[in-house]
Amino acid sequence: MTAPLLEVKNLSVNYGDLSIVKDVSFCVDCGQWLMVTGPNGAGKSTVINAISQGTAYDGSIFLDSKDIKKYKPAKLSQNVGVLSQSHFVSYSFTVGEVVRLGRYAHSSSIFKSSDIECEKYIEEALEITGMTELKNQSVLTLSGGELQRTFLAQLFAQNPRLLILDEPTNHLDLVYQKQIFALLSKWLSSGDRAIISVVHDLSLAKAYGTHALLLNKGRCAAFGTAQEVFTPENLNSAYSMNVYDWFSNMLSQWNIQE
Numbered sequence: 001m002t003a004p005l006l007e008v009k010n011l012s013v014n015y016g017d018l019s020i021v022k023d024v025s026f027c028v029d030c031g032q033w034l035m036v037t038g039p040n041g042a043g044k045s046t047v048i049n050a051i052s053q054g055t056a057y058d059g060s061i062f063l064d065s066k067d068i069k070k071y072k073p074a075k076l077s078q079n080v081g082v083l084s085q086s087h088f089v090s091y092s093f094t095v096g097e098v099v100r101l102g103r104y105a106h107s108s109s110i111f112k113s114s115d116i117e118c119e120k121y122i123e124e125a126l127e128i129t130g131m132t133e134l135k136n137q138s139v140l141t142l143s144g145g146e147l148q149r150t151f152l153a154q155l156f157a158q159n160p161r162l163l164i165l166d167e168p169t170n171h172l173d174l175v176y177q178k179q180i181f182a183l184l185s186k187w188l189s190s191g192d193r194a195i196i197s198v199v200h201d202l203s204l205a206k207a208y209g210t211h212a213l214l215l216n217k218g219r220c221a222a223f224g225t226a227q228e229v230f231t232p233e234n235l236n237s238a239y240s241m242n243v244y245d246w247f248s249n250m251l252s253q254w255n256i257q258e
Helices: 044-051 073-079 095-105 118-126 144-158 174-189 202-206 230-238 244-251
Strands: 005-013 019-030 032-038 058-063 080-083 160-168 195-198 212-215 219-225
Touching: 005 044, 019 044, 019 058, 019 212, 032 044, 032 174, 032 202, 044 160, 044 195, 044 212, 073 080, 073 095, 080 144, 095 118, 095 144, 118 174, 144 174, 160 174, 160 212, 174 195, 174 202, 202 244, 212 230, 219 230, 230 244
Parallel strands: 019 219, 032 195, 032 212, 080 160, 160 195
Antiparallel strands: 005 019, 005 058, 212 219
16 A cells, blocks of 8 residues: 655644644645635645644654655655745736746756757646736736736746645635636646645635545544535534535525525
């Protein structure tokens, strides 16, 4: 039996005397999209920050059976890409230049134009995200959805095996939510790769996730396939409300009466 792409064992994160994440374990294999869900303050962003080495932690995290702490930064960047929920840009780089930065871990010169393979990944990333026509446009002129697609293209150009996303469609309207999740689903299906997403919207988590990690008060409330995790019992316990009734009532508002 082959080892999973990512394995997290007994992960705990403490800020002083405050325990944020407590003894959480899970794994992610290639072809899987793990949705990290739970109420506010459950520790969702802290878990992915630990995986991306953005915060100190206790426990073990293995990438391809190797302790993730033992990876050199460039090698880790070749394997793991991170997309934050918002971007604040104050520089006038073009879309193409921002996307090219995704090749940083693969090249000694990030603006080198003679690398054929580098150019291939950049052009493919721009095309997949629908940003080719805007590649010479300043990122300062982009809408929120276009900016998020630009940074998603940067990740696609990076070509990691694991994408880590913190609320990838936060603050985006419905059409951009649909675009981003469709792009991620297509990316996942076309290679030896996996995705971990923090998602507040349970409808999106259920629609796109193959697996889920439900957190509550820093602990693992449930982990497994999306079908196994998103049960009335698990959700009602984590959110302290009848989640299924809530969604049923919300859906009923859209029923067309003749």
